Amino acid sequence: MIKYSRQRECIRDFILCRKDHPTAETVYMNVQKLFPNISLGTVYRNLTLLADLGEIQKISIGIGADRFDGNTAPHYHVICRNCGCVMDLEMENISHINILAENAFEGKIEGHFAYFFGICKSCLEKGQTKDSAC
Amino acid sequence: MIKYSRQRECIRDFILCRKDHPTAETVYMNVQKLFPNISLGTVYRNLTLLADLGEIQKISIGIGADRFDGNTAPHYHVICRNCGCVMDLEMENISHINILAENAFEGKIEGHFAYFFGICKSCLEKGQTKDSAC
DNA sequence: CTGCATGCAAAAACTTTGCACCGCC
DNA sequence: GGCGGTGCAAAGTTTTTGCATGCAG
Numbered sequence: 001m002i003k004y005s006r007q008r009e010c011i012r013d014f015i016l017c018r019k020d021h022p023t024a025e026t027v028y029m030n031v032q033k034l035f036p037n038i039s040l041g042t043v044y045r046n047l048t049l050l051a052d053l054g055e056i057q058k059i060s061i062g063i064g065a066d067r068f069d070g071n072t073a074p075h076y077h078v079i080c081r082n083c084g085c086v087m088d089l090e091m092e093n094i095s096h097i098n099i100l101a102e103n104a105f106e107g108k109i110e111g112h113f114a115y116f117f118g119i120c121k122s123c124l125e126k127g128q129t130k131d132s133a134c
Numbered sequence: 135m136i137k138y139s140r141q142r143e144c145i146r147d148f149i150l151c152r153k154d155h156p157t158a159e160t161v162y163m164n165v166q167k168l169f170p171n172i173s174l175g176t177v178y179r180n181l182t183l184l185a186d187l188g189e190i191q192k193i194s195i196g197i198g199a200d201r202f203d204g205n206t207a208p209h210y211h212v213i214c215r216n217c218g219c220v221m222d223l224e225m226e227n228i229s230h231i232n233i234l235a236e237n238a239f240e241g242k243i244e245g246h247f248a249y250f251f252g253i254c255k256s257c258l259e260k261g262q263t264k265d266s267a268c
Numbered sequence: 269c270t271g272c273a274t275g276c277a278a279a280a281a282c283t284t285t286g287c288a289c290c291g292c293c
Numbered sequence: 294g295g296c297g298g299t300g301c302a303a304a305g306t307t308t309t310t311g312c313a314t315g316c317a318g
Contacts (some may be wrong), residue, residue, distance in 0.1 A: 060196025062195075078235065087239075094231050097248070101210065107257070107258055109212065109252040110250075111250070111251055112249065113248065114248035115246065116245070116246045118243040124242060
């Protein structure tokens with residue numbers, strides 16, 4: 001049974017109002033403004049719990065720390081190869097690739113993870129300068 | 135300029151002859167049979183170098199350690215949710231999803247990473263017992 | 269009060285790095 | 294013999310965990 005906690009509430013609210021897919025560290029630093037004594041362990045515990053409950057989504061982009069997304073609707077992400085920012089991609093559903101995969105696999109396909117990489121609009125405009133922030 | 139090294143040769147050979155996507159740790163333990171004094175640092179350095187050279191492929195599955203694949207041809211992977219094994223998937227090309235993504239994105243899409251998850255044949259047969267090895 | 273959640277710190281898991289020595293070219 | 298590669302160990306990064314205490318139910 002899960003008990004209410006003000007810390008978890010705050011962590012959830014923070015994730016839900018952000019659109020930039022913060023890392024656990026970012027969540028920690030921001031939640032700290034309201035709970036100066038909160039620990040990184042609590043942040044990790046709650047982020048994992050909220051992801052397990054399906055209230056938020058965990059995104060492992062394979063480089064650096066995992067990120068968290070308050071948007072649990074089906075959608076994809078683009079990671080800018082230049083500045084590292086992670087953006088939402090409201091594209092049409094591509095779940096048909098699960099069927100293509102199923103046809104090539106002897107076991108059971110349950111789903112997929114996918115993300116795109118490229119250069120974001122902001123970096124294109126800036127001429128792809130390294131380390132520019134989006 | 136890159137010099138020949140027996141250690142790198144051995145690491146490359148090991149990756150190329152395996153089909154099970156070993157981790158750096160697995161490479162280390164096996165290469166150790168031929169080079170008892172090799173260090174994990176050398177293994178990591180060479181795996182990264184070989185991946186940069188395009189001779190092997192690095193696979194970040196988002197859980198646990200990164201894995202390495204000697205098959206550099208375009209193909210996808212399935213990760214068994216039960217035993218954690220990583221298998222090749224020789225499915226038809228799905229690069230059309232890049233175009234779908236491009237249509238929904240203001241920047242430039244260069245490519246994608248994707249992997250499927252499910253239950254492998256071996257685990258299905260064993261009734262999905264946790265911790266069974268594939 | 270009972271037990272889940274927290275804060276704190278230590279540790280685990282994975283990877284990178286500094287440095288002196290070794291061995292290709 | 295010059296310089297890139299190695300071995301070793303230390304440190305960096307990200308995440309998990311053990312334990313005593315705190316607080317919701």
